[in-house]
Amino acid sequence: MSDPKSVITLLHGAGGAYMHNLIKEYFLQLYDGFGEVGLNVLDDAAVINGIVLTTDSYTVRPIFFKGGDIGKLSVSGTVNDISMMGGDPIALSLAVVIEEGFPKSDLAKIVESIKRTAEDAGVHIVTGDTKVMERGSLDKIVINTSGIGVASDALEYNFKVLSRTRSVKYKWLVPMNIKDGDKIIVSGTIGDHAIAILSSREGIEFESNVVSDVAPLNKMIKAVLEVGGVADAKDPTRGGLADLLNDWADKSGLGIYIRESEIPVKEEVSSAVEFLGLDLLELGNEGKAVLAVSPEMARDVLDALHKTPWGKDATIIGDVRKDMEGVILETVVGGKRLVTRPTGDPVPRIC
Amino acid sequence: MSDPKSVITLLHGAGGAYMHNLIKEYFLQLYDGFGEVGLNVLDDAAVINGIVLTTDSYTVRPIFFKGGDIGKLSVSGTVNDISMMGGDPIALSLAVVIEEGFPKSDLAKIVESIKRTAEDAGVHIVTGDTKVMERGSLDKIVINTSGIGVASDALEYNFKVLSRTRSVKYKWLVPMNIKDGDKIIVSGTIGDHAIAILSSREGIEFESNVVSDVAPLNKMIKAVLEVGGVADAKDPTRGGLADLLNDWADKSGLGIYIRESEIPVKEEVSSAVEFLGLDLLELGNEGKAVLAVSPEMARDVLDALHKTPWGKDATIIGDVRKDMEGVILETVVGGKRLVTRPTGDPVPRIC
Ligand SMILES: Nc1ncnc2c1ncn2[C@@H]1O[C@H](COP(=O)(O)OP(=O)(O)OP(=O)(O)O)[C@@H](O)[C@H]1O
Numbered sequence: 226m227s228d229p230k231s232v233i234t235l236l237h238g239a240g241g242a243y244m245h246n247l248i249k250e251y252f253l254q255l256y257d258g259f260g261e262v263g264l265n266v267l268d269d270a271a272v273i274n275g276i277v278l279t280t281d282s283y284t285v286r287p288i289f290f291k292g293g294d295i296g297k298l299s300v301s302g303t304v305n306d307i308s309m310m311g312g313d314p315i316a317l318s319l320a321v322v323i324e325e326g327f328p329k330s331d332l333a334k335i336v337e338s339i340k341r342t343a344e345d346a347g348v349h350i351v352t353g354d355t356k357v358m359e360r361g362s363l364d365k366i367v368i369n370t371s372g373i374g375v376a377s378d379a380l381e382y383n384f385k386v387l388s389r390t391r392s393v394k395y396k397w398l399v400p401m402n403i404k405d406g407d408k409i410i411v412s413g414t415i416g417d418h419a420i421a422i423l424s425s426r427e428g429i430e431f432e433s434n435v436v437s438d439v440a441p442l443n444k445m446i447k448a449v450l451e452v453g454g455v456a457d458a459k460d461p462t463r464g465g466l467a468d469l470l471n472d473w474a475d476k477s478g479l480g481i482y483i484r485e486s487e488i489p490v491k492e493e494v495s496s497a498v499e500f501l502g503l504d505l506l507e508l509g510n511e512g513k514a515v516l517a518v519s520p521e522m523a524r525d526v527l528d529a530l531h532k533t534p535w536g537k538d539a540t541i542i543g544d545v546r547k548d549m550e551g552v553i554l555e556t557v558v559g560g561k562r563l564v565t566r567p568t569g570d571p572v573p574r575i576c
Numbered sequence: 577m578s579d580p581k582s583v584i585t586l587l588h589g590a591g592g593a594y595m596h597n598l599i600k601e602y603f604l605q606l607y608d609g610f611g612e613v614g615l616n617v618l619d620d621a622a623v624i625n626g627i628v629l630t631t632d633s634y635t636v637r638p639i640f641f642k643g644g645d646i647g648k649l650s651v652s653g654t655v656n657d658i659s660m661m662g663g664d665p666i667a668l669s670l671a672v673v674i675e676e677g678f679p680k681s682d683l684a685k686i687v688e689s690i691k692r693t694a695e696d697a698g699v700h701i702v703t704g705d706t707k708v709m710e711r712g713s714l715d716k717i718v719i720n721t722s723g724i725g726v727a728s729d730a731l732e733y734n735f736k737v738l739s740r741t742r743s744v745k746y747k748w749l750v751p752m753n754i755k756d757g758d759k760i761i762v763s764g765t766i767g768d769h770a771i772a773i774l775s776s777r778e779g780i781e782f783e784s785n786v787v788s789d790v791a792p793l794n795k796m797i798k799a800v801l802e803v804g805g806v807a808d809a810k811d812p813t814r815g816g817l818a819d820l821l822n823d824w825a826d827k828s829g830l831g832i833y834i835r836e837s838e839i840p841v842k843e844e845v846s847s848a849v850e851f852l853g854l855d856l857l858e859l860g861n862e863g864k865a866v867l868a869v870s871p872e873m874a875r876d877v878l879d880a881l882h883k884t885p886w887g888k889d890a891t892i893i894g895d896v897r898k899d900m901e902g903v904i905l906e907t908v909v910g911g912k913r914l915v916t917r918p919t920g921d922p923v924p925r926i927c
């Protein structure tokens with residue numbers, strides 16, 4: 226038997242501490258100094274020659290779930306990673322790897338969903354690849370979408386506004402822009418995607434009507450950039466809020482203080498979380514963004530979010546504090562706890 | 577039992593007629609009119625806003641083979657698709673999907689190989705993604721690389737030269753540039769990759785010392801563009817020469833005449849092909865290019881190829897003829913046969 230430490234485990238794909246360590250140990254050495262926002266930043270996307278480039282493979286199980294499917298997810302996730310850098314998504318590639326025996330009717334549904342989602346987002350699918358693996362060599366289908374985006378007028382305006390109150394070194398939405406006092410805004414209810422996936426799985430013991438939040442957020446991000454004052458944006462996918470906020474704390478070198486009572490959560494998600502013994506902060510989302518916004522502009526950004534269909538439940542959940550370290554959660558009963566990067570995998574293969 | 581026609585089969589990933597029909601039936605509808613070289617061209621890459629974008633997923637089995645591994649393949653294949661458009665490859669994304677239980681030592685070897693190949697090609701890995709699937713849900717590892725490139729001075733010079741003898745509408749290496757009389761050049765021996773993969777598989781009944789030709793070809797392509805007069809370039813991967821030449825015949829609306837006696841092939845590959853009853857023209861390659869070059873410049877381009885390590889065995893194998901249709905092969909014994917798109921899969925999962 227091989228040493229369990231010497232092999233890849235599901236935890237290495239869970240978006241928490243194990244994955245980050247794996248990436249640092251194995252992939253970070255590929256960094257060669259290149260890029261305005263290079264591999265070393267380990268952000269949602271890279272920026273090279275003014276072009277935002279990002280990639281994600283989608284392995285979600287089941288491929289059709291409450292509120293979406295692997296096609297909608299593949300377009301939304303990659304559009305969102307471009308958007309979270311402040312980029313305007315232009316074009317995506319679409320690479321499918323299919324298991325022998327996969328029904329063509331399911332492929333047709335997935336392509337239809339890809340088409341609709343790309344149209345909604347206003348992004349173009351321009352190239353692709355199709356591979357087939359023998360029956361038993363792959364669980365149904367894996368999709369990779371990669372994409373490019375460019376800086377927009379809205380992004381430039383955002384930094385014009387932010388520059389009024391701080392010096393801005395990066396003209397992209399990166400954690401290095403975050404400063405003491407920034408407000409942390411979450412664009413809506415947390416945990417919907419993970420719970421929807423879980424309740425779409427066969428053999429799971431609980432029923433829920435929660436639907437995934439999966440959606441392209443580029444129009445929502447554009448709306449907030451047009452208000453201005455956004456330092457960073459990031460989508461809480463694998464690893465959830467817990468991983469995201471720790472990432473920001475690490476990369477900005479600042480503490481983050483959040484209030485549990487302010488975190489938007491659906492009643493049904495809340496009970497599922499309790500029933501299943503999960504940590505809400507570690508659940509993955511596919512249609513939410515977290516923003517760090519200058520205190521001067523936070524209210525206006527929140528108002529702008531509320532006017533969009535994707536941000537109507539947005540709240541300010543906390544702020545950035547230089548006199549603290551790590552991520553501190555003020556619980557509903559007034560206690561405090563340190564939020565660390567997840568070391569478990571609440572729901573494997575959610576994306 | 578489901579109707580075999582209603583499911584995906586290995587043939588749909590084989591790079592021949594079945595794959596092309598699948599792409600046309602399912603994916604071509606994603607074309608929305610966008611791009612200087614759009615999805616509709618179904619070429620090695622797309623060009624949008626002056627940026628070359630391409631993607632490939634790599635599912636090769638075994639992952640370590642004679643002359644290479646999935647890491648070297650993943651960088652080379654995508655660099656080559658950018659190069660075959662005439663683009664100068666700048667940056668790649670790297671998305672790995674790994675099976676639970678995969679040895680970290682193998683991952684280390686693959687990353688090392690990726691790093692070395694990227695350095696050789698002078699391309700930067702700038703972003704990535706890591707997913708893990710449960711044991712039994714994936715055969716070891718699948719890698720997707722996507723990449724971007726830009727036009728170079730060499731490309732511009734190439735078309736300056738080509739414009740002396742024809743009007744050039746596309747300033748990228750696309751089949752629409754091919755004209756009657758163009759010489760067909762292949763950059764070296766054919767079939768090495770497929771035979772190397774086959775002989776690296778367990779339980780295969782023949783032994784061979786053939787090594788894969790897998791290599792990034794961007795420097796070779798740059799060398800020929802600096803000579804000028806190249807109308808199109810394409811790499812004969814899945815589907816081999818047979819598929820590539822049919823693609824050109826279809827897209828240019830012209831006939832292609834090639835001589836079997838001129839096709840470079842290693843003695844060992846030749847005997848393996850005979851022994852296994854394969855068609856050399858249908859075998860996949862990963863370090864070869866086929867060029868369509870104006871008759872005036874063909875000799876100079878050939879000389880330039882011979883001076884590079886990747887093109888030393890290059891030959892002119894035939895020419896483009898407007899008074900013909902499809903692809904005609906003049907056999908070594910002087911007979912003629914029509915070469916059609918492959919309808920079988922000589923070696924599944926070669927890339
Ligand atoms: N195999 C890899 N090679 C190079 N960089 C990688 C690799 N895997 C991940 N990264 C980098 O690590 C960072 C974190 O990746 P991660 O996939 O968590 O980001 P994400 O795409 O925003 O999240 P998710 O995949 O959950 O949507 C990114 O900057 C990414 O580019």
Ligand SMILES: Nc1ncnc2c1ncn2[C@@H]1O[C@H](COP(=O)(O)OP(=O)(O)OP(=O)(O)O)[C@@H](O)[C@H]1O
Pocket residue numbers: 319320321351352353354355591599603604606615617618619620621631632653657813814927
């Ligand atoms: N799933 C897909 N969606 C959109 N376009 C696709 C898809 N699969 C293939 N294509 C397009 O079809 C054409 C042929 O693809 P193919 O993968 O054969 O090209 P290639 O990458 O040059 O070859 P190989 O994959 O063997 O290296 C390309 O233009 C590609 O963009």
Ligand SMILES: [Mg+2]
Pocket residue numbers: 268269305306309459460462
């Ligand atoms: Mg992200």
Ligand SMILES: [Mg+2]
Pocket residue numbers: 280281302303306462
């Ligand atoms: Mg992502």
Ligand SMILES: [Mg+2]
Pocket residue numbers: 353354355631632633
């Ligand atoms: Mg391909």
Ligand SMILES: [Mg+2]
Pocket residue numbers: 620656657660810811813
């Ligand atoms: Mg190609």
Ligand SMILES: [Mg+2]
Pocket residue numbers: 631632653654657813
């Ligand atoms: Mg390719």
Ligand SMILES: [Mg+2]
Pocket residue numbers: 280281282704705706
């Ligand atoms: Mg990712």
